[in-house]
Amino acid sequence: MxxxxxxxxxxxxxxxxxxxxxxxxxxxxxxxxxxATGAARAEITTDARLALLTEKEALLNEIREIAFEHDAGKLSDVDYEELNAKLRAEARHVLHELDAGAEGFREQAEALIAQKLGKAE
Amino acid sequence: MPSLDIPFFGTLVLSLTLISASYTMAVAIGAGRGRPHLLPSARLGTYATCALVVVAVCVLAYAFQVHDFRIRYVARYSDRSMPWWYLIASLWGGQDGSLLWWAFLLCGYTFFATRWLRGRYTELQPWILATLMSILIFFVVLMLFAANPFATYIRTTPGDGEGLNPLLQNYWMAIHPPSLYMGFVGWSVPFAILIAALITGRLGNEWVRAARLWSMIAWTFLSLGLLLGCLWSYEELGWGGYWAWDPVENASFMPWLVGTAYLHSVLIQERRSMMKVWNVFLLALTFFLTIFGTFLTRSGLIASVHSFARSDIGQYFVWYMAFLIIGIAALIIWRLPKLKADNEIESLVSREFAFLLNNWVLLGMMVFVLIATTFPLLSQWVRGEEVTVGPGFYNKWMAPLGIVLLFLAGLGPLVAWRKATGSKLARAMAFPIGAGVVVAVLQILFGARLGYPPVVEPTEIYDTTTGTVLAWMAAVAPVVSFATCAFVLASVGQEFWRGMRVRMRRGEGAGTSIFRLVAKGRRRYGGYIVHVGIVFMFIGFTGAAYDVEQEKALRPGETMAIGEHTLRYDQPRMETDPNKRMIYTDMTLLDPSGTEKGQVAPAKFIYRTHPQMPTTEVAIRSRPSEDVYVIMSTVDPSTRRGTFRIIIRPLVAWIWLGGIVLLLGAIIGMWPTGRELVRNEVARSRPRRFKFSPAGAIVALAIALATVMAWAGVASAQDDTSSSLHAGTVVINNPIERQLFGRLLCQCGDCARLPLDTCACGWADDKRAEVREQLAAGVEPSQIQESYRVQYGAKALAIPSDKGLDRALWAVPVATMVLAIGFVVMLGRRWQRRGAEAHAAASGRTNAELEYDERLDEELDRLEDS
The missing domain is CATH 1.20.5 (Single alpha-helices involved in coiled-coils or other helix-helix interfaces)
Structure with missing residues (x-):
């Protein structure tokens, strides 16, 4: 050795x-x-979406957590209802943002496809 | 071997590293300042810089293997007789090499962080890379201008090296420093994420999530490093203990305390979007303390068994620390408006407030350790008088704080988030409190008979009311500690049972429910398992109250009795290898009936290169109930008479068991879910042939490393080192003598840190006899202590007095803690009022988005099934 x-x-x-x-x-x-290379561009544009996905993931986990704590008897019904409503409202907002972002992506993708098809013709 | 000017090449590589790191930092800053197309360049630059550091480490490792004694560092820390594994360990055996090793580990973290960041956090990423490069630049500058590991001798090259210090020639050098460095360096990544968040102003929960995995890895390695440090101290230094409150131990303990506070406090931010400034402060302070700890170790400013030679690199650290303080403070002040909390504490009886109390205790402990560690330096600067702050001070003050912290570890899980109602909390606490009370009653009734009395003899460190109060707190500590341990165990057990019951109500069996409970809530239940590990460790710490110690000179065939054990000294024997002579003394352990229970063989090793530094190899016979710890102080080759020191240390094994459980909990807590890994892959824009997941790879690597290090540490049974050359016998006749001897430090010059109740040298023996005579003549212990101080100076006392400026040693931390708890309660009450108002004003959910609710339910179902 x-x-x-x-x-x-x-x-x-x-x-x-x-x-x-x-x-x-x-x-x-x-x-x-x-x-910027294609990969770098893609990284930059997907970042905002990724942040929203991460946010959604965290909120879902939190909703699951408080449901568990409620089931385990550590959160009163009133507190659970209130927290759950608040978290769900936040999650709905995130889903809405994701949908709005997806529209933008769709338009971008359609424009790119049209551009490529135009070039091919 | 290829002929190459290694010293020149090594320095050249370090210079290239500096250029590459500076370039990468500049490009990363450019990417962060509106030129995102530079981000791929910065990433590539980071990889290049890491590769160059690998080259530098390989060049130095090569120089060690081929004995290139032109390099000063190689000549100073190796010799031709050393085997290849010690030649590798020599890489981090001295100041200069350990800085290169530090840079290497930082590059390891940076490489994996850069891989992990691909496709993630692109807004934060440039600043994360820039910060990591700035830290690396500091260490490379340090090496190039103050501690170059490739520096050569100006004149002649020695024919052979000086060899590695015998104290460092053991397997601990291969595992203890690297794991501690991994813990220290690991905090760089979460710190870089924090700085990126502060610069970009993205101070929501995004950075907290990004930093979560990395802070867990750093905390795990720091815990492992501390644990291995305890093992090293216990089995290698040969003084009989596992923690001496040495400045370097304290330097590692302080970031651990603050890092632990951060890991708890950050849960409040994740859950309630509160405490944002506090979390930023805690994480920044943790990183700062890793640099401060390194400064303490490297500068040689404070005397320590671990410290490197005094050098001028201290001034570089001072400048860097000043830069960190100013930079971080400026960033926090700039971003204060964005760090406003979204919620307020709604009740003082809530999980949030329990975490605040936990932070209060942890930070209080840190302030105690910080002030006590730096007090000798402060005393020297302020009044020109050297003082010593011995382990007795720390033990007396930290034990009650530790028990409060332990209690909070059991209380926290029982309290609900936001607001706990009195009746629910009372129900939740009934069983754990009952368990604590039962254990306390059992110990009061039967403890003394079993060898674990509930109250031990009080010893005072001061002749004042403070001293009396502390002594009584220490006296009742065993029963309070064991009862608190039972409380925490019952609390954690109850949490598992409650969780299982919820799952069992859904139709799962007991086995499935506990498995899925942990699998679905890794972070929560991993954390609870960590708490169990801490409880086990406290059981071990409490055992120290029952230590028994004896020293005696024996001829072959003679025996000595201690506790329920008898040891027979059989014979000395000598073995040799190319590196050293080994003198063993074979002993047999007997039970009260005289039956042989086993063999032990404490020894002395005399190394060829350091004959003046014989090392003491202790022999330990370990059982869950107690360790029999045998030290051979001397053996006379002509008469074969040996002097032995035997210590019976109850429950020590529980500390190592607790450490393993703690690591297991930490690993469970940071294990990524399959869903996380898959989602990360889906989020990528580029299709991949192999599903390599950086998160999985990082965790797997961390776990593998932690496991190997822990195994290597725990699997080893005994061995190695210290230079205890004493031959006397410590005789203590009564509690007054014990108390007084414990306060006076031996001044023989060879063992200045040992108090007279431990030191067995001839000087200490004479001094004990002298003190005994004075006591017999009716002189008060306080007068004897004062005359000792006058004769040898304040540094000859193990603990500074309880008057004048010395009182600041405990008064400042206590005042800080009192002020802090007052502030926390006041803040809590204010938040509580505002929270209640906000609560009243809050409107219910809107009904316009029922469609989203359905989608949420579907997502939740998928989450449950994943």
Whole structure:
């Protein structure tokens, strides 16, 4: 093991150096070209939607949690009703926002498809 | 081996790392400031920077393996006789290398965080990357300008190295520092997320969710690091304890306390959108304390068994800490309007308020530890007088706070969110309180007979009312602690039972219900399991009240009795290997009837490179009820006479068991759900051939690492190190002597931190005899203590006095805690009033969106089935 280890460290160092320099080169090329790749664009546009999905997930979990606490006898009926109504109102709002966002996506997608079809013709 | 100018190449790689990290930070800031197309460049730059740090670590590791003694660090921390595994451990054995190791771990976290961030939080992402790069830049600058691990000797290169300190040549060096560093460095990621949220102004629950997994990982590793530190201290340092309140231990404990407060407090924000400023403060403080702790360790400002040599890197830390304080404060003030709470506390009897109390105790403990740790330094600066704050001070003050915290761990789960009605709370508390009372009564009736009396003999650290109050609190601590442990266990058990009952009402069997209960509520039940782990650890801590200790010189064949045990010294024997000579003393453990129960062999190791530093290898026989801890102080090769110190430590094994349970709970708590993983994949815009999930990979890696480290730590039974070279016998005749000797520190020069009730050197023996004579002559203990202080200085007392400026040591934290609880209650009452008003004004749900309600129900059903 003692004889083999130095070579292993050299091998890892060389691989890391090559990988590091390649990443740096790619990064510089992208920075200097000044353009966003398709993947980057997609990441940026989906972020708002992702945030809403995360919010929805959290609210659903919370609604489930308070139902569990109510069933376990740790939340009174009155408190449960009130909290549940409040959380559901928030969740409805998030669903509404998601739907509104989806409309935008649909329009964007239709415009892109029309553009592609137009080019093909 | 290839011929290469390794020192130059290593420094070159570090320089390249600095350039790459600076470039990446600039590009990431650009991406955050309205040029989102730069984000992919920043991500690639981050990967490149991480790769360069890997290269630097490999170059140093290579230099160790090929014994390149041109490098000062390699020559100072290794020699040709060391096996390959110690050569790897030497990477983090000294100051310069451990900084590189720190940067390496930070890059590991940064790499996985960058992978995990792909397709997530694109608004926050550039600033997260920029912050992580800024932290890395600090450490690389530190290495390049103050502690370069590739620095060479100016003149001649030595033929062989000095070798790693024998104290560090054990398996603990492979697991204890890396796990602690993992915990320290891990807080960088949640901190970076927080800074990104502050800069972008996205201060809702988004950043809290983003930081959740990372703060859990960091907390788990920090807990593991502390636990392994206790094990290392117990089994390696050979003084018989697991926690000495050493400045470096305290430096790790402080971020743990604040991080724990954050993990509780953040639940209030998630649940009720409250306490936003407080959570920002707690997380920032946790990160700050990791840097402050590193500063304490590295600067050498405060004497510690762990500290590295005094160096000038301290000034770099001071500047960085000042930058952090100003930067964080400015960001918080700037964003205060966005950090306004959406809700208010509606009742002082609520889960929210219980969490606030929990935060109060945890932060109070942190203030105590912080002031006591830095007090010697403050005393030196303010009045030019050196003082020592010994373990006795911490133990006396922290024990009651710890029990209050333990009580809150049991109370919290019983109280409902928002508002708990009196009758429901009384019903919920009946069983746990009943369990606590039953245990207390049983201990009062039968404890003494079983060896666990409810009250122990009080020892005072001060001759004042404060000292008397503290002594009595410590005296009744065993019965209060065990009763509180029972209360918490019953509370957690009841929570599991209630949850199971709800599921069983839906038709599930008992086994299925408990499995699904934990599976569906990993975070909640993982947290409860962590509480069980803490209870087990408290059982172990409480056992320290019943310690018995004895030291005696024996010839082969002679025996010594301690508690219910008898130890027979059989013979000394010597073994050798290329690195050291090992002198063992074989002993046999006998029961009262004389039957052999087992063998132990405490030893001394004398290393070739450090013959002046023989290490003490303790032998421990561990049982759930007690540990028999055997230290061989000396053995005379000509007469074969040996001096042994035996300590019976009840219930210590419960601490390690509690640690394992705590880790298990933490792992359950952070385990991602299948739904989370799948949703993350769905959220991506690009189709993937393999369903690699960074979240799953991160958790799996963290769990694997934690498991390996925990296993390596716990699986080891005994061994290794300290330089206890003493040969006397500690004789204590009465409680007055015990109390007084505990306050006076040995001044022989070799063991300045040991009090006279522990130190067995000749100097301490003479001093004890002298003190005994003075006591017999009718001199008051307080007068003896005062004359000792006059003779040797204030630093010769284990605990500063309870007068003048010394009183600030406890008065400042106590005053802070009193003011804080007053503030918390006042705030709670104000919130309560406003919350009630808001509650009255709130309108009910609207009926116009029934369609959405149906969709919500469908989603909830799917969530339940997933």
């Amino acid at each position: 003692g004889d083999f280890l130095p070579w292993l460290f050299i091998l890892v160092a060389v691989a890391a150096m090559l990988g590091g320099l390649a990443s740096l080169w790619l990064s510089l090329t992208l920075t200097l070209s000044g353009e």
